[in-house]
Amino acid sequence: MTSEIELYKERVKIFDLKGKFLGIQNRKKFYKEIRKEYQKTKKVTRQVHTIRVFLMNSKGGIYLTKRSGLKKENKHLYDKTIGGHIRGDESPEYTLLRECAEELGFPAAGLSDEEFGTAISETDLQINGVFKKIETINNFQANYRYTDGSFVIFPQITTIFIGFFDGHLNFKDGETSGIEIYYTDEISEELKNNPSKYSQDVKELLPKYLPEMKKLIKQVKSYQS
Secondary structure, eight states: OOOHHHHHHTEEEEEETTOOEEEEEEHHHHHHHHHHHHHHHSOOSEEEEEEEEEEEOTTSEEEEEEEOTTOSBSTTOEEOSEEEEOBTTOOHHHHHHHHIIIIIOOOEEEEOHHHHHHHHHHOOTTTOEEEEEEEEEEEEEEEEEBTTSOEEEEEEEEEEEEEEOOSOOOOOSSSEEEEEEEETTTHHHHHHHOGGGBOHHHHHHHHHHHHHHHHHHHHHHHHHO
16 A cells, blocks of 8 residues: 555646646656657646756766666666656755755755855865755756657756765665766767767756856865865
């Protein structure tokens, strides 16, 4: 019998394509319906709210995680560090905290610009992760390729976080099977030379946010010098 906690974990916020809140729905049921809708019409009419997170260390290394073979979509591709759905009563900041703990095993906080600058100067990054909320994108086109070869594009509202953590990463939930670290001066060439190795999220978002990442790395290093 499914517990109340398990039912809660599967409840996600649903929106129309203009960002109007429609209600709460079971995540698996929602994706089943949306996948069926896309296969029939090549478009969808609803979206969920998610987060996408790029984690770096204070030396400027960007952590890209390899999706486990247990995943039903985009398996074995290198992806953003963390991704997750916002549950029924969560904020993006709380989802960030939860996902960092569940997927990589460290405590984290999502902060405003001003708080981020203060936290970077005061926080031991070996113990806590510190993240800056970059923006929220409506109708972000998320690409999902399934193990049966089918392909679906799901629009999503997604909130982007970039941040730092220098401590040990612990792959706790089995969704990640490996990790690679790239530096800002090499990632563009890597994406160009080996595009099939990476998810569409990485190929689209990393080039977009690379200037911001470089700026944040300088900020972190200035406090450590």
